[in-house]
Amino acid sequence: MLDLKGQDILDGAQFSREQLEGIMRLAEDFRAQVREKKPLDLMRGLVMASLFFEPSTRTRLSFETAMHRLGGSVIGFASTEGTSVAKGETLVDTIRTVDQYADIIVMRHPQIGSAREAAAVAQAPVINGGDGAGQHPTQALLDLFTIRSECGGLDGRTIVLCGDLKNGRTVHAGVELYKHYACRLIFVAPEALKMPPAITERLRQLGVPVEETADLAEALPRADVLYMTRIQRERFADPAEYERLKDSYILTRAMLERLNPRLTVLHPLPRVNEIATDVDSLPNAAYFRQAQNGVYVRMALLALVAGRL
Amino acid sequence: MLDLKGQDILDGAQFSREQLEGIMRLAEDFRAQVREKKPLDLMRGLVMASLFFEPSTRTRLSFETAMHRLGGSVIGFASTEGTSVAKGETLVDTIRTVDQYADIIVMRHPQIGSAREAAAVAQAPVINGGDGAGQHPTQALLDLFTIRSECGGLDGRTIVLCGDLKNGRTVHAGVELYKHYACRLIFVAPEALKMPPAITERLRQLGVPVEETADLAEALPRADVLYMTRIQRERFADPAEYERLKDSYILTRAMLERLNPRLTVLHPLPRVNEIATDVDSLPNAAYFRQAQNGVYVRMALLALVAGRL
Amino acid sequence: MLDLKGQDILDGAQFSREQLEGIMRLAEDFRAQVREKKPLDLMRGLVMASLFFEPSTRTRLSFETAMHRLGGSVIGFASTEGTSVAKGETLVDTIRTVDQYADIIVMRHPQIGSAREAAAVAQAPVINGGDGAGQHPTQALLDLFTIRSECGGLDGRTIVLCGDLKNGRTVHAGVELYKHYACRLIFVAPEALKMPPAITERLRQLGVPVEETADLAEALPRADVLYMTRIQRERFADPAEYERLKDSYILTRAMLERLNPRLTVLHPLPRVNEIATDVDSLPNAAYFRQAQNGVYVRMALLALVAGRL
Numbered sequence: 001m002l003d004l005k006g007q008d009i010l011d012g013a014q015f016s017r018e019q020l021e022g023i024m025r026l027a028e029d030f031r032a033q034v035r036e037k038k039p040l041d042l043m044r045g046l047v048m049a050s051l052f053f054e055p056s057t058r059t060r061l062s063f064e065t066a067m068h069r070l071g072g073s074v075i076g077f078a079s080t081e082g083t084s085v086a087k088g089e090t091l092v093d094t095i096r097t098v099d100q101y102a103d104i105i106v107m108r109h110p111q112i113g114s115a116r117e118a119a120a121v122a123q124a125p126v127i128n129g130g131d132g133a134g135q136h137p138t139q140a141l142l143d144l145f146t147i148r149s150e151c152g153g154l155d156g157r158t159i160v161l162c163g164d165l166k167n168g169r170t171v172h173a174g175v176e177l178y179k180h181y182a183c184r185l186i187f188v189a190p191e192a193l194k195m196p197p198a199i200t201e202r203l204r205q206l207g208v209p210v211e212e213t214a215d216l217a218e219a220l221p222r223a224d225v226l227y228m229t230r231i232q233r234e235r236f237a238d239p240a241e242y243e244r245l246k247d248s249y250i251l252t253r254a255m256l257e258r259l260n261p262r263l264t265v266l267h268p269l270p271r272v273n274e275i276a277t278d279v280d281s282l283p284n285a286a287y288f289r290q291a292q293n294g295v296y297v298r299m300a301l302l303a304l305v306a307g308r309l
Numbered sequence: 310m311l312d313l314k315g316q317d318i319l320d321g322a323q324f325s326r327e328q329l330e331g332i333m334r335l336a337e338d339f340r341a342q343v344r345e346k347k348p349l350d351l352m353r354g355l356v357m358a359s360l361f362f363e364p365s366t367r368t369r370l371s372f373e374t375a376m377h378r379l380g381g382s383v384i385g386f387a388s389t390e391g392t393s394v395a396k397g398e399t400l401v402d403t404i405r406t407v408d409q410y411a412d413i414i415v416m417r418h419p420q421i422g423s424a425r426e427a428a429a430v431a432q433a434p435v436i437n438g439g440d441g442a443g444q445h446p447t448q449a450l451l452d453l454f455t456i457r458s459e460c461g462g463l464d465g466r467t468i469v470l471c472g473d474l475k476n477g478r479t480v481h482a483g484v485e486l487y488k489h490y491a492c493r494l495i496f497v498a499p500e501a502l503k504m505p506p507a508i509t510e511r512l513r514q515l516g517v518p519v520e521e522t523a524d525l526a527e528a529l530p531r532a533d534v535l536y537m538t539r540i541q542r543e544r545f546a547d548p549a550e551y552e553r554l555k556d557s558y559i560l561t562r563a564m565l566e567r568l569n570p571r572l573t574v575l576h577p578l579p580r581v582n583e584i585a586t587d588v589d590s591l592p593n594a595a596y597f598r599q600a601q602n603g604v605y606v607r608m609a610l611l612a613l614v615a616g617r618l
Numbered sequence: 619m620l621d622l623k624g625q626d627i628l629d630g631a632q633f634s635r636e637q638l639e640g641i642m643r644l645a646e647d648f649r650a651q652v653r654e655k656k657p658l659d660l661m662r663g664l665v666m667a668s669l670f671f672e673p674s675t676r677t678r679l680s681f682e683t684a685m686h687r688l689g690g691s692v693i694g695f696a697s698t699e700g701t702s703v704a705k706g707e708t709l710v711d712t713i714r715t716v717d718q719y720a721d722i723i724v725m726r727h728p729q730i731g732s733a734r735e736a737a738a739v740a741q742a743p744v745i746n747g748g749d750g751a752g753q754h755p756t757q758a759l760l761d762l763f764t765i766r767s768e769c770g771g772l773d774g775r776t777i778v779l780c781g782d783l784k785n786g787r788t789v790h791a792g793v794e795l796y797k798h799y800a801c802r803l804i805f806v807a808p809e810a811l812k813m814p815p816a817i818t819e820r821l822r823q824l825g826v827p828v829e830e831t832a833d834l835a836e837a838l839p840r841a842d843v844l845y846m847t848r849i850q851r852e853r854f855a856d857p858a859e860y861e862r863l864k865d866s867y868i869l870t871r872a873m874l875e876r877l878n879p880r881l882t883v884l885h886p887l888p889r890v891n892e893i894a895t896d897v898d899s900l901p902n903a904a905y906f907r908q909a910q911n912g913v914y915v916r917m918a919l920l921a922l923v924a925g926r927l
Contacts, residue, residue: 037412039354045657047686049679057392058406061358061384065410068356068382073686075679077696078386083675089888092895097676097887100910101683103655269406270398277401292409346721348663366701367715370667370693374719377665377691387695578715579707586710601718 002026005307008119009127012140012176020144020177026300026309027145027293034069034296042308043072049102050076051094052129053085053109058269058291059129059138063106066298070308075102092121099124104306125305133169138301139268140173142294147225149293150264150286154181160219162188162249163229163274165195170229170268172196175203184209186219190245193231216249220259226251228267228274246274253278266290311335314616317428318436321449321485329453329486335609335618336454336602343378343605351617352381358411359385360403361438362394362418367578367600368438368447372415375607379617384411401430408433413615434614442478447610448577449482451603456534458602459573459595463490469528471497472538472558472583474504479538479577481505484512493518495528499554502540525558529568535560537576537583555583562587575599620644623925626737627745630758630794638762638795644918644927645763645911652687652914660926661690667720668694669712670747671703671727676887676909677747677756681724684916688926693720710739717742722924743923751787756919757886758791760912765843767911768882768904772799778837780806780867781847781892783813788847788886793821802827804837808863811849834867838877844869846885846892864892871896884908 002022015023033040048067052060055078064074077083085094091114098105099122107115108129115128115135130136144154151157159178161171165187175195178185185208187195194212203210213219220226231249236242250273256263267275267287279285303309311331324332342349357376361369364387373383386392394403400423407414408431416424417438424437424444439445453463460466468487470480474496484504487494494517496504503521512519522528529535540558545551559582565572576584576596588594612618620640633641651658666685670678673696682692695701703712709727713736716723723740725733726747733746733753748754762772769775777796779789783805793813796803803826805813812830821828831837838844849867854860868891874881885893885905897903921927 037354045655045687045689047683055390055392057386057394057398057403061407061410064384065356068384069354071354075682075686077675078392079390081390081673081697081699083673083696085675088890089675093888094675096898096906097909098679100906101679101913270402272397280405288405288409291406295410346663364699364701366695366703366707366712370716370719373693374665377693378663380663388699390699579711581706589714597714597718600715604719 002304004301004304006125007305008125009137009301009305010115010119011128011135012137012173014137015177017180020141020180023141023297023300023304024145024148026304027296030069030299031293031296039071040069041071042303043067043070043306046072046103046306046308047101048072048074048104048106048302049098050074051098051105051107052076052078053080053107053114054130055079056108056130058294059108062291062294063129063298066295066302069295070299070303072302091117095122104302127301127305130169133167136169136173138294138298139170140177141301142290142297143170143174143227143266143268144177145293145297146266146286146290147264150284150289151224154178154183156182157224158184158186158222159225159227160186160188160216160223161195161227161229162216162219164193164231165189166193167232168229171227172199174227175199179203179206179208184211186211186213186223188213188216188219188249190214192236192241216251217255217259220255220263223260223263225264225266228265230272230274249274250276251279252276253282256282311613313610313613315434316614317424317434318446318610318614319424319428320437320444321446321482323446324486326489329450329489332450332606332609332613333454333457335613336605339378339608340602340605348380349378350380351612352376352379352615355381355412355615355617356410357381357383357413357415357611358407359383360407360414360416361385361387362389362416362423363439364388365417365439367603368417371600371603372438372607375604375611378604379608379612381611400426404431413611436610436614439478442476445478445482447603447607448479449486450610451599451606452479452483452536452575452577453486454602454606455575455595455599456573459593459598460533463487463492465491466533467493467495467531468534468536469495469497469525469532470504470536470538471525473502473540474498475502476541477538480536481508483536484508488512488515488517493520495520495522495532497522497525497528499523499540499550501545501550525560526564526568529564529572532569532572534573534575537574537580539581539583558583559585560588561585562591565591620922622919622922624743625923626743627755627919627923628733628737629746629753630755630791632755633795635798638759638798641759641915641918641922642763642766644922645914648687648917649911649914657689658687659689660921661685661688661924664690664721664924664926665719666690666692666722666724666920667716668692669716669723669725670694670696671698671725671732672748673697674726674748676912677726680909680912681747681916684913684920687913688917688921690920709735713740722920745919745923748787751785754787754791756912756916757788758795759919760908760915761788761792761845761884761886762795763911763915764884764904764908765882768902768907769842772796772801774800775842776802776804776840777843777845778804778806778834778841779813779845779847780834780837782811782849783807784811785850786847789813789845790817792845793817797821797824797826802829804829804831804841806831806834806837806867808832810854810859834869835873835877838873838881841878841881843882843884846883846889848890848892867892868894869897870894871900874900
């Protein structure tokens with residue numbers, strides 16, 4: 001039986017395959033219960049602190065929905081404006097204080113390592129909702145859940161990760177989970193935004209089949225899943241290089257229909273223009289379902305770390 | 310039996326008189342139950358998204374109170390700062406995402422038509438909490454409820470609408486409801502801020518008796534209800550014209566006592582100076598009760614569109 | 619039996635010793651129940667408005683936690699941005715409106731007397747969460763609770779209040795409570811930031827033994843409790859004077875171990891540098907427990923003024 005009571009969720013790499021499967025099954029249960037609009041009382045009387053030192057709609061609203069759906073309460077802030085952080089309080093003092101109020105702390109912070117720093121001083125379990133360019137483990141878990149749910153599992157699947165693989169914390173967190181499964185990975189990125197070689201190397205040493213290419217169209221026909229991410233203009237020193245590359249990574253309905261009509265398409269959202277809106281109505285455009293899955297996965301994590309199962 | 314399950318509330322004009330009366334009766338029931346401080350469980354387990362793309366204290370707090378009083382939960386934002394809207398996400402993508410989390414979406418947005426645009430993509434019912442200079446149907450419903458409650462009904466009553474009738478979404482939404490009743494309307498506005506002729510014309514074709522004047526003092530003695538609104542300085546090209554007009558539309562206790570001591574006074578609030586504070590303590594100054602009624606009317610709408618009755 | 623139903627909490631001076639003891643005992647009960655993670659239903663169906671016209675993390679989150687722990691709901695704002703206050707609504711109109719929605723109003727406002735002004739127009743009980751340089755009664759109550767809890771009572775104890783005693787609303791509110799107990803007070807402040815002579819004089823007339831000094835090291839050996847506050851640079855006309863003084867009021871672990879290892883250390887937080895972080899891990903560094911006590915004391919006040927006991 002999966003027991004995460006009192007544990008921090010900091011990093012995709014902390015989970016075994018067995019733990020991942022336990023979280024996935026629990027999230028499936030919660031999905032079924034929410035779809036029946038069944039009020040849950042598991043977290044009644046408990047308080048989750050939602051500390052967003054950096055803007056986020058999706059992660060924040062999804063965690064808050066998860067806590068409410070479990071019957072719990074939420075305190076917190078959506079930005080540091082109007083908080084004692086703005087008055088110069090250290091992260092550690094803010095966390096130590098909120099730790100006096102809440103049973104669980106969910107946080108997003110612009111600085112790598114901040115969630116780990118918080119976890120070191122808090123008695124309440126800390127869930128990392130994104131620490132700068134560091135980790136974002138709950139996003140990785142909901143991505144895993146979505147692939148599992150859309151494709152019936154990861155074993156034997158080919159997953160294309162496309163976009164800014166150098167800086168994207170979402171894909172870095174993701175591969176830490178995918179490595180537990182018998183899936184093949186294709187990394188599609190322009191040379192300047194390739195997956196860090198250390199990560200690619202480590203995956204290969206673990207026996208994960210990894211290919212690399214800059215050509216999305218070439219990769220798509222062999223894929224079961226496309227995980228699309230945003231290419232961020234500000235990463236490019238040379239604007240002409242940005243202009244040249246960004247267009248190869250705009251997924252359109254025509255491309256999909258021509259190259260792989262059954263491809264499952266994911267995106268952590270928000271998107272800018274890397275997936276054309278004409279893709280949205282395809283049955284295998286799964287990115288809004290993926291957002292919904294975030295609620296179920298976070299319900300599972302909250303209930304697990306609170307020991308309320 | 311009134312059934313609005315799953316329906317969007319976008320526009321005052323969408324309701325029949327029968328539906329209006331059903332909403333009013335339900336709001337009366339909720340008023341009685343809230344006044345007894347009776348905890349309600351109708352919406353337990355449900356989540357309302359409160360999306361305020363534009364500032365509002367009253368509408369937001371009133372909707373959130375309504376949801377809490379029904380035993381439900383609330384997620385959302387009070388401004389777009391710190392949301393993915395600020396990161397350039399489209400309205401449609403934001404709505405589609407929040408639709409994955411919430412059972413009901415309440416929104417205010419500066420752009421006319423935005424609520425309808427949201428309703429077109431959301432599966433959850435969308436309630437328009439004000440779309441720029443467009444509609445504000447829940448305000449109109451609470452105004453109707455207040456007149457009904459203060460005067461025992463609208464039939465046979467004379468209602469003065471005063472102030473900026475050209476731009477005021479509150480009065481535009483209101484007349485779409487009043488037209489179902491055998492009441493007389495007097496529009497009091499300076500020439501430059503008159504009710505749009507198309508609206509006045511349509512009301513007359515429907516058989517609603519409508520008078521127009523610029524002189525508030527002349528209209529007051531014949532009225533049962535005065536619906537006061539703010540005249541906004543920025544609408545005037547000529548500041549001298551504004552200076553000349555604004556003073557005729559400051560309601561004072563002395564005016565009321567001289568012209569019509571039993572007049573019921575409404576205002577959507579916030580007011581600036583168009584109702585002197587010495588009016589507040591009169592028994593027929595109903596604008597704070599009107600704010601309270603907003604909770605009961607919104608409780609009725611939330612419970613109806615959620616199908617929880 | 620302590621009855622505060624419907625009463626406003628505006629000022630530390632409003633309480634008798636008997637009332638203080640009643641609040642303390644109730645807060646102890648709530649502490650025991652929260653520590654058992656026992657869900658409470660006392661405030662189910664009730665709504666607390668949390669109106670922060672001025673930033674605060676601690677007071678706001680602590681009040682909101684308290685209301686949630688009691689099973690109640692919360693509406694409000696964390697800053698006036700995006701509210702009708704920003705549109706020029708008066709405080710009185712905002713309060714009158716929120717009074718239509720909520721069963722209890724908690725407010726922080728930059729202006730002295732604002733909470734009293736609000737209480738005069740609201741039917742709901744108003745709890746002052748800090749009115750500028752005025753009062754902060756719930757902070758004083760939680761400080762009292764902490765001293766009682768850490769030292770087993772106030773009678774016979776010596777309490778050092780250190781820092782900016784001239785401007786600190788926390789210490790001004792505190793002495794209004796300490797005066798009911800047989801404790802000795804030592805005020806430690808630089809000449810320019812001394813406790814206002816009117817307060818010191820009044821305490822002496824009430825028979826409270828009060829000493830004054832500028833030398834913290836001299837006062838510490840005789841103390842049971844040190845209540846540390848921040849010295850604010852902006853209060854000093856002469857920066858050199860600030861530089862000279864601030865260092866005498868930095869409490870370090872070495873100072874404590876040398877002068878009084880058993881001293882209980884309190885601080886209202888946030889701190890800047892007036893308590894070195896090496897003090898934090900000492901068993902008698904009580905300032906984070908003090909923050910936690912704020913939840914229990916506020917639970918007691920909320921339940922009392924709501925008449926839900």
